[in-house]
Amino acid sequence: MISKSGFIAAAPVLFVLLWSTGFIGTKYGMPYVEPFTFLAVRFAITAAALTILAVAMRAPWPATWREGGHIVIAGLLLHGVYVGGVFSAVSEGVSTGVIALIAGLQPLLTAGLAGRLLGEKISAVGWIGLMAGFVGVGMVVWERLSIGSATITGMMFAVMCLIGITFGALYQKKFCATLDLRSGNAIQLAASAILGTIAAVVFETREIQWTGEFIFALIWLSLMLSIMAISLLYYMLRIGQASRVTSIFYLTPAVTSVMGFMIFGEALGALAIGGIVLAGAGVALINR
Numbered sequence: 001m002i003s004k005s006g007f008i009a010a011a012p013v014l015f016v017l018l019w020s021t022g023f024i025g026t027k028y029g030m031p032y033v034e035p036f037t038f039l040a041v042r043f044a045i046t047a048a049a050l051t052i053l054a055v056a057m058r059a060p061w062p063a064t065w066r067e068g069g070h071i072v073i074a075g076l077l078l079h080g081v082y083v084g085g086v087f088s089a090v091s092e093g094v095s096t097g098v099i100a101l102i103a104g105l106q107p108l109l110t111a112g113l114a115g116r117l118l119g120e121k122i123s124a125v126g127w128i129g130l131m132a133g134f135v136g137v138g139m140v141v142w143e144r145l146s147i148g149s150a151t152i153t154g155m156m157f158a159v160m161c162l163i164g165i166t167f168g169a170l171y172q173k174k175f176c177a178t179l180d181l182r183s184g185n186a187i188q189l190a191a192s193a194i195l196g197t198i199a200a201v202v203f204e205t206r207e208i209q210w211t212g213e214f215i216f217a218l219i220w221l222s223l224m225l226s227i228m229a230i231s232l233l234y235y236m237l238r239i240g241q242a243s244r245v246t247s248i249f250y251l252t253p254a255v256t257s258v259m260g261f262m263i264f265g266e267a268l269g270a271l272a273i274g275g276i277v278l279a280g281a282g283v284a285l286i287n288r
Helices: 002-017 022-032 035-054 067-089 096-103 108-117 124-144 151-176 183-203 213-237 242-264 270-286
Strands: none
Touching: 002 213, 022 035, 022 067, 022 096, 022 213, 022 242, 035 067, 035 183, 035 213, 067 096, 067 151, 067 183, 067 213, 096 124, 096 151, 096 242, 108 124, 108 151, 108 242, 124 242, 124 270, 151 213, 151 242, 183 213, 183 270, 242 270
């Protein structure tokens, strides 16, 4: 059985591997459904599964409405705004490279805000690592930075991703650090499912093509991303500094690029490989 120290060491690795599959799952599922409809179904399934689990295991629920409100706000930022922004940006023609680069500002933005909001201090070496990580992300996604058919609305959705993941992580750390990962995540996903449903009713046709690829993407993103990866992120935020935890997001474009190379045969040139090394070095400096 794995020890607590072993799990703490393994959590960032497992999180990066799972989180990096998000774009892969999106690529499989998006051709068959509109973004808000996809998210409404995904969040509803995971919320129901976690609610059943929480009730069966007699997990504690929020003791006050105030506590529950904080949980809902953090969940809407991390699930609704961030994930909804990613799906919507992709549907508007924004390349994954552009989304990754914009979202790559998140560790820098988090570090800048964490001092004021959480009292965290970043050393000079830590700032060097943050800058190196961002440059590494840029090198990894350089060949995918084409604006292409992206719309202004799509770019706004990409910026929305950055806002959601940054302020969601900070809010989670400050107000929801002790939430139960079963009941708390169930509440967050239920709130996000309601938000996604409203958006789908207002803006979309809500048609779904129930293909094998869509069902696979739905199951994978629901279980591995919305439950396992998010739970790992919340656990790491509970025990570590927000600026250090969020620095590992620098590694997701690198791992996603390797997965794209292995699964879809996407190009992985010398510049991208150098960026992977630099991003890894930056994260190591931040967390040394």
